[in-house]
Amino acid sequence: MPEIESLLLANHAESHNGLLYLMGGGWTDVNQVVMPNQPPPPFHFGLGLTVLVPWTETNRRHHVTILMEEEDGGDPLLRIEADLETGRPPGAVEGTDQRIVMAFSGEVQFLTPGGYRAVAQLANAQKCASFRVIHRPAQPQMFQQSA
Numbered sequence: 232m233p234e235i236e237s238l239l240l241a242n243h244a245e246s247h248n249g250l251l252y253l254m255g256g257g258w259t260d261v262n263q264v265v266m267p268n269q270p271p272p273p274f275h276f277g278l279g280l281t282v283l284v285p286w287t288e289t290n291r292r293h294h295v296t297i298l299m300e301e302e303d304g305g306d307p308l309l310r311i312e313a314d315l316e317t318g319r320p321p322g323a324v325e326g327t328d329q330r331i332v333m334a335f336s337g338e339v340q341f342l343t344p345g346g347y348r349a350v351a352q353l354a355n356a357q358k359c360a361s362f363r364v365i366h367r368p369a370q371p372q373m374f375q376q377s378a
Contacts, residue, residue, distance in 0.1 A: 233293050233315075235358040236281040236330070238351045244277030244334035251279045251332040261341065261364045271366060273338040278360075280333040280351055284317050286326050292316045295353045299339055302346030302361065309339050341366075 242255030256279065265271050278297060292314050299309040317329045341347065341364040348361040 238358045239279040241277035244279045246334040277336040282331045
C-alpha cells in the first residue's frame with residue numbers, strides 16, 4: 232500500500248516537476264491579532280504532502296483525504312480530496328518506490344483558539360500535523376490615526 236511519508240504545515244506550498252516548495256514551513260503556532268467585536272481574520276496556509284508508492288501499486292489510482300480539524304475531532308473546518316496516480320519512469324530500477332509530492336494552499340478561519348491538526352488519510356494510513364491557534368486582542372494604539 233502507498234505510505235504517507237510526510238505532511239508539512241507552511242505559510243504557502245507549491246509542487247512543480249516532482250519537487251515540493253514550501254515557504255514558511257514547519258510552524259507549530261498560528262498567532263492572530265483579533266479586532267474587538269470582529270471575528271478572527273482568515274488564515275492563509277499551505278500543506279505539503281509526500282507519498283511513497285510501492286512498485287506494485289504504480290499505475291493505480293489512490294485516494295487521499297486531508298482534513299483540518301480541532302484537536303479533539305468534530306466537524307472539519309476544511310476537507311480536501313484528491314486522487315493520485317504515478318507510473319514507472321523509463322529506466323527505473325525494478326522494485327523502486329515512487330514518490331509523489333502534492334501541495335495545497337488555501338484559507339481557513341479559526342473561530343476559537345486552541346489545538347488543531349491537519350490529518351492526511353490514504354487507504355488505512357494516516358499522518359497528523361498538530362498546531363495551536365493563539366488569539367491576541369488588538370492593542371488600542373493600533374487603532375489610533377496619526378494627525
